[in-house]
Amino acid sequence: EPEVTQTPSHQVTQMGQEVILRCVPISNHLYFYWYRQILGQKVEFLVSFYNNEISEKSEIFDDQFSVERPDGSNFTLKIRSTKLEDSAMYFCASSETGGSYNEQFFGPGTRLTVL
Amino acid sequence: DAKTTQPNSMESNEEEPVHLPCNHSTISGTDYIHWYRQLPSQGPEYVIHGLTSNVNNRMASLAIAEDRKSSTLILHRATLRDAAVYYCTPTLNTGTASKLTFGTGTRLQVTL
Numbered sequence: 765e766p767e768v769t770q771t772p773s774h775q776v777t778q779m780g781q782e783v784i785l786r787c788v789p790i791s792n793h794l795y796f797y798w799y800r801q802i803l804g805q806k807v808e809f810l811v812s813f814y815n816n817e818i819s820e821k822s823e824i825f826d827d828q829f830s831v832e833r834p835d836g837s838n839f840t841l842k843i844r845s846t847k848l849e850d851s852a853m854y855f856c857a858s859s860e861t862g863g864s865y866n867e868q869f870f871g872p873g874t875r876l877t878v879l
Numbered sequence: 880d881a882k883t884t885q886p887n888s889m890e891s892n893e894e895e896p897v898h899l900p901c902n903h904s905t906i907s908g909t910d911y912i913h914w915y916r917q918l919p920s921q922g923p924e925y926v927i928h929g930l931t932s933n934v935n936n937r938m939a940s941l942a943i944a945e946d947r948k949s950s951t952l953i954l955h956r957a958t959l960r961d962a963a964v965y966y967c968t969p970t971l972n973t974g975t976a977s978k979l980t981f982g983t984g985t986r987l988q989v990t991l
Contacts, residue, residue, distance in 0.1 A: 855923070
């Protein structure tokens with residue numbers, strides 16, 4: 765069964781450093797998402813992406829964050845200058861279509877630890 | 880975004896049915912009701928969704944109230960592998976990529 769994959773599974777970085785989290789969505793999917801979950805808290809929406817542009821972003825997704833689909837398979841989340849409060853699990857998801865009737869498939873997540 | 884209310888936790892015995900309720904009284908007419916679950920140390924996993932009619936799939940059933948202000952996820956025979964946090968999330972149809980809005984969910988414990 766096709767699945768969303770994410771790398772790395774765990775990333776440790778120093779405050780102020782840039783990190784890039786990588787995701788490979790399911791191959792025929794066209795809509796892509798990033799969510800994050802701070803330890804012990806809710807899963808929060810960050811951004812959705814379609815047709816090479818951002819569809820929607822949350823208040824969390826400020827100028828320090830960016831997303832890119834650099835080729836036909838990868839979908840990346842970049843945090844330009846990490847802060848301690850960016851420590852969280854980051855989940856990538858993809859869906860075949862964007863309608864609210866469509867299910868999203870999540871990856872296993874990347875645990876980001878900012879020291 | 881529609882607000883949801885779910886019990887913090889529920890317990891079930893293995894092989895017994897489980898009914899997980901969700902109130903979403905502020906849901907709008909075009910919001911689909913999605914249920915996801917999150918097993919320990921994993922990403923959310925789709926369970927089921929519906930709009931107005933009750934729905935069944937291989938994982939579960941979804942019963943939607945006539946006024947759509949609440950729904951119930953039904954696991955017909957809980958197993959230990961169903962121990963997870965279950966989220967209901969009304970999803971606004973924006974015509975483009977529709978985000979999921981997760982609440983705190985219901986932590987389901989399944990015991991032998």
